[in-house]
Amino acid sequence: MSCLALSLQPANGSDILLQTREWFPPSRALGALSAFRQTRRSFAANKNSAPEDAYAAESIGDDPLAASSGQVIVGVESRYRIVYRLVNGIYVLGITVADHDNSVNVFECIHIVNQAVSVVVTACRGVDVTPEKLSRKYAEIYMALDIVLRGVSNIRLAAMLATLHGESLAKMVHSAVDTENKIRGADNWSSVEVHSLEHRSGIDAFAGATFELPPETLEAGDEFATTLAPERPEELQQQKQQQEETPVEKDPFAASDAINKPQELMGGFNKTKDASSTDLTVALEGLDVTTLPPPEATQSTHINVEGFEGNYGGVEFGHEQASLGEAFEGFNDAWGGGLDPSEFVGPTKAPKPQGLGGVELLQTGPDAATKTDKGGAGTPIEDMLVKRTEMKGPEMYVSEEISAEFRESLLARVGLMGVVYLRTLPPKTAGDKETEFSFRVEGTSAVKRFAMQSSRVSSLGNGMFHVRTAASEEPIPIMKYSLLPRLTPLPLRVRLIKRHTGSLLSVMIQYAPNPELLAPLTDVTFILKLPVDPTLLNLSPKAVLNRSEKEIRWHVPEIPLKGSPGRLRARMPVDSSEDDEEIEVVGYVKFSAQVTQSLSGVSLRPASEGKTDFYEVSHKFESGVYMCN
Known part of the structure; x- marks a missing residue:
């Protein structure tokens, strides 16, 4: 879809005109217009800071909404892209949806807005567009914008603008086909219909006509066709044998001439200097030749489970080529990626358990007595378990254990x-x-x-x-x-952002690791304490909801040391009666790691060099009360 609605909005005052499609509710269009008006006023009040309902990063122009034309995305729950043009204090607006999935042709919407500007300028006889001039030609502008909204060619638009001040309104609306035909020089259907009927009658007459050829012509054609068809080698051999046969009677007891001929494998092949392709086709007649499989059959086959976010395993044969999810990484970006079950459930088979599986102990055959009689009690369990590496010394x-408290992006404790x-x-x-x-x-x-x-x-x-x-x-x-505290290294910085607009609560957790860590953090758990039990919940990436504890848990397998900060988002509706009260949302982080060097830099060394009184093994650090609010 290109454009949902057209509107005329003055810089100061109420809206002049709103024209929507039949299936687009006017209430939503009015909401988008109200959000656009708030966006304009917010930018006029403070041009340096963007309002909450607008996204300045997605608007076009150095100074958004101050130029004569541009586009901006408004709205929070229902987001719309508004293409605008300013004509002497009157905004000509085109409303369409925000194209997250590239399904909206923004250039077509801009083209419709430009056509609407042409209608407004023509109706006011110049660029001096005022609400008073628009009210004088309100009916013509209303019908013209209705036609423009549903799509109109440049030829018909020119004809409409020419008749906007002259002829009647009905002729401007209903003279579409004749107007385009006149301008392009095409003929009307009334003049072309006669030739069409004659052409159709001629086709029917020739379709029903029959022609009979004399038998002399058919015989001459058959004789000529026999000269064109090549004779097969077998027929040529039979003709030669018939010519070589003589009326002399043969001795029935004479030796056959096949003794002197070399033995042939298949027979029927004539070895000539120019091996023509006809001999091969004749030899292969009646044989089932197996064709080679296409090259795609030798590649890995992956059957994807469609209709869900991400790659959920499926059936996979071979690992020579990347699977569908790896080849097109951008498909999962529209949903934010997240936990992918295919990382845990792969196509490989689970290894068979070795030792103490339960079957090893059920020895009921005659071999069981010989095995247990030698040792008295069979193989001891200590020998079957994996022994720990023996200690060389102390x-x-x-x-x-590190604890931290972040208040938004500031470190409090x-x-x-x-x-x-x-x-x-x-x-x-x-x-x-x-x-x-x-x-x-x-x-x-x-x-x-x-x-x-x-x-x-x-x-x-x-x-x-x-x-x-x-x-x-x-x-x-x-x-x-x-x-x-001032010298304590932080393995992870966390930031919690909350926004409560109307009945919608949006929470986002941003996290960034310390690039000076020796190894990346693994198996990190983020816990978000909710103020209420949500009825509807939108998460990105996917997480686990515990309704009894009113908390959301995200599990991040690994946080790379370098890269963009990670984001965890949650959105839920809250009761409108709780608008007056401040909603408290708290996030906790849990992590632990085994490292060769301690997080604080404290190290243990022998008292004298070259002497090993003890052995320093891997250190560890974990989170205590690691929270953000």
């Missing part, structure tokens, strides 16, 4: 608590021997407070510590520390 690692853990050799291996060694802590420039467990750790000064403890099965926390 291990130490850092576990940190932040805090990081770290714990240094010691994992000793198990009591079975170490026995009664105590674990005792010295170590030093580096990277403590950002530490605000340091506390240690005095029963196991003692300070030697200058960042050196000595630990002495008995063996334990579980990791032992020996030190705790906190960082200064």
Whole structure:
């Protein structure tokens, strides 16, 4: 569709004229006109900042709505694109839908608006267009815009503009076909109809006529046709054999001449110097020749599940070429992408479980007795389980928990608590021997407070510590520390934006990772606490709704370190009675990661170089109260 409605709106005052299509409600057109008027006033009041109902980025021109022509998108729930032209204080508006899927021909809508401007200028006898002049020719302008809205050629538009001040209104409306024929020089149907009837009668007369040829002509044609058809090689051989036969009687007991001939595989092939294609076609008559499959049959076949957002698996054979979703990545961009079940359900078969599947233990045959009699109780479970890598010595690692609170895009509070853990050799291996060694802590420039467990750790000064403890099965926390807020690194910045217009609540969460992280964050969960239980909910990308807890959960598999910020959107209707109250929406983030270096920069080193008193394993950090409101 190109244009839904045409309207004349003065710069100051109420609308003069509104012309819509039959199936487009005038109430929606009036809503779009009201939004356009608010947009104009908002830009006039403050040209530097765009209003809420308009999208300045999608308007055309250096100064939107100040130029003589352009286009702008208005509306929130129902968005419309308005193409406008300003003629002496009168806006000529063309209303159409916003073309998200490229289904609207904007240039055709602009062409219709230009034709409407021609009608208005002609009716006012110049560019001095005023509401008073428009009221004098209101009926002619109304009918002319009605014709223009449904599509009119330039020839008929010129004829309409010529008769706008002269002849009657009915002649301008109903003289479409004759006017175009006169201007183009074409004949009327009344003058051409006589020739059409004569042509049709001639066709019927020739269709019913029959012609009889004399038999002499038919015989001459058959004789000539026999000279054109080539004779087959088999018929030529038979004719030669008949000519070579003599009336001499043959000896019935004489040897056959086939003994002296070489043995042929198939027979019937005449080896001549010029191998013509007729011999091959004659030899292949009656044989079923299997044609080769087309080249598309050797490529991967993918059967897509249509009608849903994204690629939901389907049936896939082969991986030589990209599937349909990978080849056209832009198709999923209209819906925002999101969680794709094909990432988790692929065409590969699930591996068969090995060990302890339940079938291995059901040995009822004669082999079962021989297997159990040798060992007494069969294979022990300890041998079937995967054994953990044996510890070479004591291990130490850092576990940190970071909490942050964002208010829109500003960081309100932040805090990081770290714990240094010691994992000793198990009591079975170490026995009664105590674990005792010295170590030093580096990277403590950002530490605000340091506390240690005095029963196991003692300070030697200058960042050196000595630990002495008995063996334990579980990791032992020996030190705790906190960082200064201004020196605390943030792994993820989060921003929550809320907009409440009318009965519609729109919420968006933006997130961007810290590019200085050593590894990207994986398995990040975003939780949005809702003020009410929504009846209708629009999410982008897809998420999980928990109605009992009134929360939405987004799961992001991986956040790349470099790239554009991610967006999570939710839109829902709320009760109109809650407009006076401020609606509170809070978002939480949960994440955890295993890293080779701690997030705060704190590292553990041996007391002396070249001596391995302990082993530093992978550190980890996780989110505490990580929220945005």
